[in-house]
Amino acid sequence: MLLCLSSDQIEISTAVAMLVLTAGLVYYAKKTIDYAKATIEEGKKDRRKDAIENKLEKIYSPIFDILRKAKFDTTRYARKDSVDEYLVFDREFKEIHRRLAVFGHYLPTDELRKFAITLEKFRRKEYPRIIYGKSSTEYEYLFYEADIGLDYEYFRKERDRLAKELEELTKL
Numbered sequence: 001m002l003l004c005l006s007s008d009q010i011e012i013s014t015a016v017a018m019l020v021l022t023a024g025l026v027y028y029a030k031k032t033i034d035y036a037k038a039t040i041e042e043g044k045k046d047r048r049k050d051a052i053e054n055k056l057e058k059i060y061s062p063i064f065d066i067l068r069k070a071k072f073d074t075t076r077y078a079r080k081d082s083v084d085e086y087l088v089f090d091r092e093f094k095e096i097h098r099r100l101a102v103f104g105h106y107l108p109t110d111e112l113r114k115f116a117i118t119l120e121k122f123r124r125k126e127y128p129r130i131i132y133g134k135s136s137t138e139y140e141y142l143f144y145e146a147d148i149g150l151d152y153e154y155f156r157k158e159r160d161r162l163a164k165e166l167e168e169l170t171k172l
Contacts, residue, residue: 049169052162058103060162064155066092070143071152079140086143086152093119093141115151118143 005013070076070086080087088096096119104112 045169049166052166052169055106056159056162056166059099059106060155060159062099063096064152064159066096067148067152067155080142084145084149086145086148088141088143090139090141093139111151111154115154118148118151121147 066088067086070088070092071083073087076087077083100107100112100116100119107115
């Protein structure tokens with residue numbers, strides 16, 4: 001048995017089919033856009049995570065560790081006049097300068113400038129260099145709390161803040 005449709009019925013059937021097809025395309029387009037948006041957000045998150053890891057690994061953690069040892073390492077107490085002093089060995093002093101030269105762009109300009117001024121006092125001989133060891137070319141740098149304490153606190157707080165942010169970014 002043949003089914004005969006009137007032209008009105010054919011137009012209605014075509015319109016319904018087009019509506020269903022259009023709804024499917026809109027749904028597919030929305031899902032594609034949502035996927036692209038999620039991919040872009042994940043990429044931003046990954047780039048932020050990588051940037052934080054680089055900051056921590058290249059400058060904040062190493063400099064903080066040097067300053068922490070300079071202040072709290074008990075093996076250095078015999079060479080210091082007070083526990084409020086920071087005793088930095090020549091190799092550590094050079095490592096700080098190397099990291100600032102290579103990775104200083106990770107620091108805010110004001111913090112970099114202030115820290116560089118503190119370190120520069122030794123170049124201008126405002127403080128004595130203390131000779132240690134067998135070689136007269138090896139030095140210890142004695143910083144006072146008033147000079148470098150704020151830098152120590154900055155590196156400590158910023159390292160802790162970045163570590164917390166990194167932890168948040170890596171949570172599932």
